[in-house]
Amino acid sequence: MKSYLSLIPISAKVRRRQNRMTMLCIIISVLLVTAIFSMADMGIRMEKKRVTEEHGSWHIMLKEPTEKQIDQIAQRTDVAAVSHYDALNVDLSDDYTIQGKTCVIAGGDHSILTEIYDDVMEGQYPAKENEIMLSNGAKELLSVNIGDVITMHTPAGDFDYRISGFGGDVTITTDADVVGTFLSWDSFQSLAKAEGSRLEPVCFVRFNENINIRRAISELRQTYGFTDEILSENTALLGITGSSSDSYIMGNYLIAVILFVLVLAAGVFMIAGSLNSRTAERTQFFGMLRCIGASRTQVMHIVRLEALYWCKTAVPVGVAAGIAGTWILCALLRFGAGTEFVQIPLFEISGVGIISGIIVGVLTVFLSSISPARRAAGVSPVAAVTGNFYENGSTSRPVRKNFLKIETALGIHHAVSSRKNLLLMTGSFALSIIMILSFSVLVQWVNMALTPLRAWAPDVFYISSDNSCEIDKSFAGEVESRPYVERAFGRMYQSLPAEYEGKSGQIDLISYEEDQFRWAAEDLIAGDISDVAEGNGVLTVYDKSNSLKVGDTIRLEQTELTVAGVLEDSPFDTTDQPIVICSERMFTDITGEDAYAVLDVQLSSKASEQNVNELHALSDGHYDFYDRMAQNKDTQNTYFMFCLFVYGFLAVITLITVIHTVNSISMSVSARTKQYGAMRAVGMDDLQIKKMISMETATYTIFGLFAGCGLGLPLHYFFYTQMITDYWGTQWQLPSASVAGILALLVIVSFLAPFLPAKRICNMPITATINEL
Numbered sequence: 001m002k003s004y005l006s007l008i009p010i011s012a013k014v015r016r017r018q019n020r021m022t023m024l025c026i027i028i029s030v031l032l033v034t035a036i037f038s039m040a041d042m043g044i045r046m047e048k049k050r051v052t053e054e055h056g057s058w059h060i061m062l063k064e065p066t067e068k069q070i071d072q073i074a075q076r077t078d079v080a081a082v083s084h085y086d087a088l089n090v091d092l093s094d095d096y097t098i099q100g101k102t103c104v105i106a107g108g109d110h111s112i113l114t115e116i117y118d119d120v121m122e123g124q125y126p127a128k129e130n131e132i133m134l135s136n137g138a139k140e141l142l143s144v145n146i147g148d149v150i151t152m153h154t155p156a157g158d159f160d161y162r163i164s165g166f167g168g169d170v171t172i173t174t175d176a177d178v179v180g181t182f183l184s185w186d187s188f189q190s191l192a193k194a195e196g197s198r199l200e201p202v203c204f205v206r207f208n209e210n211i212n213i214r215r216a217i218s219e220l221r222q223t224y225g226f227t228d229e230i231l232s233e234n235t236a237l238l239g240i241t242g243s244s245s246d247s248y249i250m251g252n253y254l255i256a257v258i259l260f261v262l263v264l265a266a267g268v269f270m271i272a273g274s275l276n277s278r279t280a281e282r283t284q285f286f287g288m289l290r291c292i293g294a295s296r297t298q299v300m301h302i303v304r305l306e307a308l309y310w311c312k313t314a315v316p317v318g319v320a321a322g323i324a325g326t327w328i329l330c331a332l333l334r335f336g337a338g339t340e341f342v343q344i345p346l347f348e349i350s351g352v353g354i355i356s357g358i359i360v361g362v363l364t365v366f367l368s369s370i371s372p373a374r375r376a377a378g379v380s381p382v383a384a385v386t387g388n389f390y391e392n393g394s395t396s397r398p399v400r401k402n403f404l405k406i407e408t409a410l411g412i413h414h415a416v417s418s419r420k421n422l423l424l425m426t427g428s429f430a431l432s433i434i435m436i437l438s439f440s441v442l443v444q445w446v447n448m449a450l451t452p453l454r455a456w457a458p459d460v461f462y463i464s465s466d467n468s469c470e471i472d473k474s475f476a477g478e479v480e481s482r483p484y485v486e487r488a489f490g491r492m493y494q495s496l497p498a499e500y501e502g503k504s505g506q507i508d509l510i511s512y513e514e515d516q517f518r519w520a521a522e523d524l525i526a527g528d529i530s531d532v533a534e535g536n537g538v539l540t541v542y543d544k545s546n547s548l549k550v551g552d553t554i555r556l557e558q559t560e561l562t563v564a565g566v567l568e569d570s571p572f573d574t575t576d577q578p579i580v581i582c583s584e585r586m587f588t589d590i591t592g593e594d595a596y597a598v599l600d601v602q603l604s605s606k607a608s609e610q611n612v613n614e615l616h617a618l619s620d621g622h623y624d625f626y627d628r629m630a631q632n633k634d635t636q637n638t639y640f641m642f643c644l645f646v647y648g649f650l651a652v653i654t655l656i657t658v659i660h661t662v663n664s665i666s667m668s669v670s671a672r673t674k675q676y677g678a679m680r681a682v683g684m685d686d687l688q689i690k691k692m693i694s695m696e697t698a699t700y701t702i703f704g705l706f707a708g709c710g711l712g713l714p715l716h717y718f719f720y721t722q723m724i725t726d727y728w729g730t731q732w733q734l735p736s737a738s739v740a741g742i743l744a745l746l747v748i749v750s751f752l753a754p755f756l757p758a759k760r761i762c763n764m765p766i767t768a769t770i771n772e773l
Contacts, residue, residue: 008306011285019310022275025659026314027321029267030361032652034322035329036263038353042330044240046344051236056117058204059213059238060220063230065203073205078216080208083112084185086201088192092178092624093466097153099142102465103179105152107188113167116204122146123165129187132161135180139166142179152181156195177624213238255719262435264360266656269428270663271368275307286376296377303376307369308362315361322357323349333641341638407688410679411695414672415703422703425664429704430711433742435653437712439646440738441719446642448569448728455519456571458600459607459632460615462623467493469593471623476599479618484607489515490596492587495577499555500548506577507554511587512539520567520581525731526550527565532583537564539581542729546578554580559590568729571600603629654745661753665697669757676761686762693754693761701750709739 062069074082085108089096096103110125113133123146126133132152134144144150144163152159167182183191192199207213217233220226286299294302333341404412416422464470469492480488492511497504512520517533527550531537538561540548548554554561561580572579588594601615607629616625669676676689684692713734720732 008302008309011306021659021663022271023310023314025267025271025663026310026361026365027318028652028656028659029271029364030315030318030357031321031325032263032267033360034319034353034357035325036260036353037356038322038326038350039329041350041352042326042345042348045348046341048237048240049343051234051240053118055234055236056204057237058116058206059234060205060217061232061234062203062205062226063232064200065224065230069224070203073203073220076216078208078211079205081111081115081204081206083109083116083204084201085112085204086188086192086199088195088197095153095155098138098150098179098181101138101141101177101179103152103181105181105183105188105191107183107185107191109185112204113182116206119167121166123163126161126164126182126184126187128162128164128184129190130161131164131184131187133165133167133182134163135182136166138179138181141177154191154195159191159194213241255722258715259438262431262438264364266431266435266653267360267364268368269431270656270659271307271365272371275303275368275372282376299377300373303373304366304369307365307372311362311365315358318361319354319357322353326350326353329645332644336637336641341641405691407684407692408695411692412699414668414692415696415699421668422700425668425700426703426707428664429661429700429746430708432653432656433704433708433746434712434715436650436742436745437708437716437735437738438719439650439653440735441716441723442646443643444720445723446639446646448724448730454569454571455522456516456600457602457628457632459603459629460601460612460625460627462599462601462619462625464597464623467597469493469591469595469597471596471599473595475618476596479599479601479615482611482615484604484611485601485615486604487515487602488599489513490599491516492584492591492593492595493597494587494591494593496556496591500552500578507580508572508575508577509580509582509587509590510572511584512581513584517583520570523567523569525566525568525729527563529565532564532581535583535586537562538586539563539565539567541567541570541572541579541581543579548578554578556590599623658749658753661697661749662756664700665693665753666757668696669693669754669761673761677764677766680766689762690754690758693758694751697750697754701746705743705746708742 062073065073070082070084073079085106087104087106088094089102089104092102092104096105110127113119113125120133121136123133132150134142134150138144142150146163146165148163149160150163152161161183189199207216217231221231286302289299289302290296327347330344330346334344334346415425462471471490473490476488476490479485490513494509495506496509498507499505500507512533514533517529520539521529525542527539529539532539538554540546540563548563548566550563550566552563554563561582567581570579570581582590603611612627612629616627619625680686680689716735716738717732724730725732
């Protein structure tokens, strides 16, 4: 043996069974970090691809810039592509048709289909004046091919175009019975001029890769004086690349950082607890090293390098397990969730995940070994050999039992006698509680984010062509009479001029019937819904642009409406106009309309695609028909996958809590082995020993519960406010279910954790415990 460090591999072989728990702690820590970073990397790859397909690769959009500004921006070295864009008949309210099908006409430069969007599915860009590109769905809808000549009917007359290709359905919703068309920018301008339509063009700008996009956007704002009304950002794409200025996205990044720090801290506490436990059990070994000449520095080196020696095996195993776990999770998402995850990579390796797992794993082990190394090196050779590892020579007063039994009083005394130990033990319990409370917000966020999980989500629905009240209630009755239809419910709609909050504007007045009022009660955040259902007062929907509250008055031309309640969510897309909900009777009294603008239909679980086609045929071209059944099923699967991941992660956190608690209690018992032996020698029986250790554990648990809830609940409130309240308006409530679950978990863990250490002490002969080193 050339040095004391040569004892490390020998000790590892001799104490292989005792070191299993420490190895397991390191493996779990590395696995978590590797899996988290790998899944984040895979998610970013998938989301970036999905966002560019759905929203395009543009970073900013300029509203009605001058041609001079567009030319100057296009010449910048940090700009990859620019393109004009505008559209006609976006709201489907004008008489633009092709073969009797309503159409939307869009126009732009060549780059918008190749560099801003990748939307040329077949054929080529319509470069000539008489060429046109149709949406991909129009190929079957119109039974046409490339080279065919079609006639577009417009309010100004008919125009003939030759089909140059087919592209993505970016100009319309893919489930609409509508044709999307695309013209070159010059051809589009000519058509708009012939129609007498005023153009409101926008310019899409895509920056080069690997530049500071935020700085480039700031330069454009300063150079040209672009305001937020003129310059808007592609929040989805910029958010993924970390370049977004959106407060909601940046807040979520902050939450991700906090959660990562919590996971890292949990790994440090878990490994440190295990190392401390092993160090406490090997007092004699370190004492003998000190007796034969090892210095404190050498003992510290032994403990630290021994911990890093375990990394030789634990880190590769943890990284491999993290990669395998990532592959399994990606496969579950791709094949078990909805279509949102069909683009997630399979069997790809994340360099970021592997490097993070190795660095964080080794760093965590090194940080965790600092405290045990100091403990091992901080005792004198005599104290180590005699087994008084934690004795500091101070004399404490006798424990007064008062009204408590002696074993109960001793258990509490052992827990609170050392402030440092109490702080560490309480901190470990508190950290586990904080993590559980923090990650539980993700489940609530998923419930809010996935709309088809709401009770009012339709499987299919009908909309009148111009959002007017044209869907007769007898048609709704005919739809609901179908055996595969579970429920059909409609809404009337009209935009009305109104005065509210001292200003004039428009409101969207919408009617509800009995079922919709019942569902809306679940989203009520202020006021009373019963009066509104009976025709007294109205509801409004919370939104950042809508500050109406209970008691406010909305003045219409012939009547006044009083806000009786505020909802946190609704089936409607938010606009700049307040959404006002009333009963059907009140809607009819105000507008004179008695037919629906929208008819939602919920189908039974046995409904088939043929049934959906039958419902489509019922509209007979009078109403636009939308099918969301497959999308709802995909989202439902996505919800279950998210819940599986979140609850699975909570299960891992729970496992960490159990492991750390067992290690901590074992360490505490090992540190007082000689004391327990002395107590047994003077007459304390095994039951009293077990009660004493259990009471010590219970004391740590109670302190940890109060500390964890005291710190975890404010953090839960911050996460909830940032992720849910600021977006949906739902106010935070005390997570009583989570707190009750945590309490039950701690009771079970504190009951089971002392079992093995107490059994070990009681099974040892009294002479052995007194002489235990």
